[in-house]
Amino acid sequence: SYALTQPPSVSVSPGQTASITCSGDKLGDKYVYWYQHKSGQSPVLVIYQDRQRPSDIPERFSGSSSGSTATLTISGTQAVDEADYYCQAWDNNSGVFGAGTKVTVL
Amino acid sequence: EVQLVESGGGLVKPGGSLRLSCAASGFTFSSYTMTWVRLTPGTGLEWVASYSRRSASISYAESVRGRFTISRDDARKSVYLQMNSLRAGDTAVYYCAREDGYKALDIWGQGTVVTVSS
Numbered sequence: 001s002y003a004l005t006q007p008p009s010v011s012v013s014p015g016q017t018a019s020i021t022c023s024g025d026k027l028g029d030k031y032v033y034w035y036q037h038k039s040g041q042s043p044v045l046v047i048y049q050d051r052q053r054p055s056d057i058p059e060r061f062s063g064s065s066s067g068s069t070a071t072l073t074i075s076g077t078q079a080v081d082e083a084d085y086y087c088q089a090w091d092n093n094s095g096v097f098g099a100g101t102k103v104t105v106l
Numbered sequence: 107e108v109q110l111v112e113s114g115g116g117l118v119k120p121g122g123s124l125r126l127s128c129a130a131s132g133f134t135f136s137s138y139t140m141t142w143v144r145l146t147p148g149t150g151l152e153w154v155a156s157y158s159r160r161s162a163s164i165s166y167a168e169s170v171r172g173r174f175t176i177s178r179d180d181a182r183k184s185v186y187l188q189m190n191s192l193r194a195g196d197t198a199v200y201y202c203a204r205e206d207g208y209k210a211l212d213i214w215g216q217g218t219v220v221t222v223s224s
Contacts, residue, residue, distance in 0.1 A: 001168065006116060018163075031208075031209065033210050033211070035151065035211070037145070037151070042184070042201060042214040042215065042216055043143075043145075043151065043201070043203075043211075043214050044214070045210050045211060046214075048206075048208050048209075048210035049208050052208070054212065056138050084150070086150060086151050088151075088153075089213075090209055093156070093163070093165045094153065094165055094167065095141065095143070095153025095156065095167075096153065097143075097150065097151040097153060098150075098154060099149070099150050100150040100151065
């Protein structure tokens with residue numbers, strides 16, 4: 001079955017840039033979606049179709065994809081961005097999530 | 107306001123059954139594919155099942171196929187998840203989510219907790 005690989009954790013200082021990678025076989029042939037999840041809350045869509053940002057998501061969130069790797073970048077990271085981030089793709093009409101990356105703002 | 111509200115979670119013994127419901131409001135329900143996703147402490151988010159708009163197609167994760175059944179009632183603006191032969195590994199927070207035209211899960215419910223334990 002299709003799998004997406006993410007690093008378990010990323011640490012970043014306030015105001016710095018956090019980059020979260022997501023890799024999968026021929027991932028560049030699929031669209032990638034990114035979700036933010038904070039404990040006790042519902043997941044929130046932050047990036048769709050590799051690099052598109054919903055209107056209510058801050059501009060500091062951006063996405064890119066090249067080859068087998070997609071990347072979520074948080075520029076000027078704020079304490080409020082501390083959360084788990086999941087990448088997701090569709091494979092033959094089945095949803096696949098990465099295991100999630102915990103972003104810690106130190 | 108666009109909203110999804112889940113209900114039906116609870117504590118159930120292994121081998122038991124549970125039916126989750128998700129009521130939608132604030133949008134044209136019949137125009138959207140609806141999806142169930144679960145969050146488990148050890149695994150994170152896991153896609154469970156999707157029911158496309160206009161009842162065109164249904165798909166399931168391998169881990170639940172044959173045990174779970176997704177259904178929808180467009181007149182009631184609701185999607186359901188019938189869960190049978192429940193296992194400890196099915197313990198999770200279950201979310202329903204709307205899939206938009208870009209295949210993004212753009213709206214999520216607040217989740218309902220399912221605990222499978224003897």
